[in-house]
Amino acid sequence: MPSPLTETRTLPELVELVLAEGRDVDLTGAELLVGWENAVIRTADGWIYRFPRLGPESYRRELVILDRLAGTLPVRTPEIAWTGRRAEFAAYRTIVGATADAESLRTAPEEVRLRTAQSLAAFLAAMHSRFEPAERTELGIDRFDPRAMAAELEEALPSLPAAARAGLRTVLDAFRETGLARPEPDPVTLHGDFHFGNLVLDQPTGVVTGVWDFSCVAAGNPSLDLRYLLRDPADLGDLIARCYAEVTGRELDVLRARLAGDLEELTDALTEQRPIGPVLRSALSQL
Template sequence: MSHSNSNLWDAEWEVSVEAAARLIGSQFPALASRPVQRLDHGWDNTVYRVGDEYVFRFPRREVAVASLRMEGQILPQLEAYIQIPYSKPLFHGEGDRDYPLPFLGYPYLPGAYPIGLTDEQRALSAGILAQFLKGLHAFPVEIARENGVQADHRNLADIAARIERMQGFLSKLTPHIEAQDRLAIAGYLDRLPTGRVRPCDVFLHGDLHFKNIVVDETGLVAGVIDWGDINIGHPACDLSIAYSYLPPHARPAFFQTYGPADEETRRLARLIAVYIPMLIWMQAIEDRADAIAEEARSNILRALAD
């Protein structure tokens, strides 16, 4: 049911497991006998696992509907550009009177979040991540625009505005974090040049961080999930993964495979590699999700390391 919301992440529409099972079973009879269980929810979607093979995403907020429809159109077209398993929509569902929004079903990508990996394990994925982004960023921007993909509304390339927001995050984090971590982040922000970055448009995943990656039992990257923030913008937004995920000694191999990135791009990529985990860290502290909070912290410290 719809209700008024107070937090950014509050739901306007909740989908119970019974409602999800009914919608899936009535529209996709081949799945009707599969067990349905709730997996997780983000700000925009509630996720259900269906049997062993599929996951379905149901929007929780009206604002998520346009991006879900866009995913349904564009993600199948990425197959020619990227080799890595990803959330390719297979089932396109429509809502009913009780739940009036569309929903999508995807193959279930097995694996775990990359939490607590060693630097050696992380370094082994440098080539996989670089090859993935090289292919993704080669997807034609014109085709993305024709399918309704928008420019990056977050304006991530405005470094001065980003620093100001991050200083606000830091003051919220201060009561909860070690003084040395606070000083490391504050010192980094103080030293950053604030000039605007030259615009450069590529097709982006848009939210590439550890909670949107799955790894196999050896720690190798095995899939990329949650494409709800696809947009057209600066490649640094996705290249941030080279700083948040990879230890410093693995970055040269990453850029050797991906291709050269100028100093400005690298600077912005590092900044976003601190920015996104700060958001995750704040929410994890509020949710008392200690393992996620610690992983976000280690992502930031890795991004700050040379």
């Protein structure tokens, strides 16, 4: 998966691709945002032009997934207005809402935190129930297997300093003691990139009203959709797990999710050639 640091296309280059479509667009004041899966032009007049970074197959799959999800979830999702003909990108209106105020959520009264957690859990429950196994196969939705990240870290062990090797072995041992180290017998449909940067609320400490970025949809243990939210200072993981169990009858394993997030953060650090020490210390502090 390409790191955002490897993006070589510039805002003017991507603007040219949009303009080449010959549509009536206003790109005045547009800005470029780059993530692991997509590069996005966000315009002042409320449009998103989303360019895939994982290749055409992933891009086309997301378009089909968005079409099939339309109207089936308890939140707004991107409604594709048009797609590029000369270059592959999708255009849709920005989903308007409030950005979560993580610090305010962390210190908010219990009823406020519970309301937000209930809305997050309701989205996850609905998302997880979409697409039966046969439809996931048809759509090319692969399994998300944390064991691949563990194998990558095992391979990197000999090249790490002694102190880092010892800490990483502790994390990997903890991983092996969870159900993550075994194939998931009853996978659900994961959003795959669920965090406060990919959603909006009705107010900064409110309920979820819109979610985007379905490029990482996968099949796996439902706990895995918590792995990014657990890094957020809002610290709603346990509440979301409780609300999810009330809705679905299925438990979310917060420790399992945290370990998966730690493995991913560690592999990302190696990919970007960042020191893994700070990430490792954070992971060890949670064990």
